[in-house]
Amino acid sequence: DIQMTQSPSTLSASVGDRVTITCRASQSLSHWLAWYQQKPGKAPKLLIYKVSNLESGVPSRFSGSGSGTEFTLTISSLQPDDFATYYCQQYLSYLWTFGQGTKVEIK
């Protein structure tokens, strides 16, 4: 099974900050990685697919990058609507797995 490790688990930041979340995989994923945003009581919302492709309707302040086993989600200027929990998910293996999540809190 491919293990996904996100860091940090919690991140405290202010509006306007640049925020970076990292996801490390136990083996190379090629381009089969996505990022989701989840708010309390809501289903996850896709932000980025195939490592770096911005989903339609997602603000351009979100970006994804990386290759092999290390990937990052960057929010260039944190907005009030961005305080949420973020998850990565791999689709390489036939057993899909999520990272454990990163909660972005108000500093």
Added chain:
Amino acid sequence: QVQLQESGPGLVKPSETLSLICTVSGDSVNSARYHWSWVRQPPGKGLEWIGHTYPSGNINYNPSLKSRLTISVDTSKNQLSLKLTSVTSADTAVYYCAAYEVGAGGRGSWGQGTLVAVSS
């Protein structure tokens, strides 16, 4: 865009079987465009992938649940179903169904989720 709606009992007793239905609209569960999937989230915890289908009809299950789990597709009703036997309190979670576009690396649609509590 495909839309999904989960339904099922909100409360299940320990050792019994949890049964959920996901009603699909906007496309057919026979469609080769999607992996029909289940994901769950225990209260206050992260997302856990449960399993997904392939257009070929194959189904992949989370190994930690495989011995208790059945995912199936009912084409006559255009529904996806989940059955989890011998439930315990550890199976208390919000259960989501999702339609992942094949080959799209995460693109797709999610249902709103349904909370299932396991308690006597």
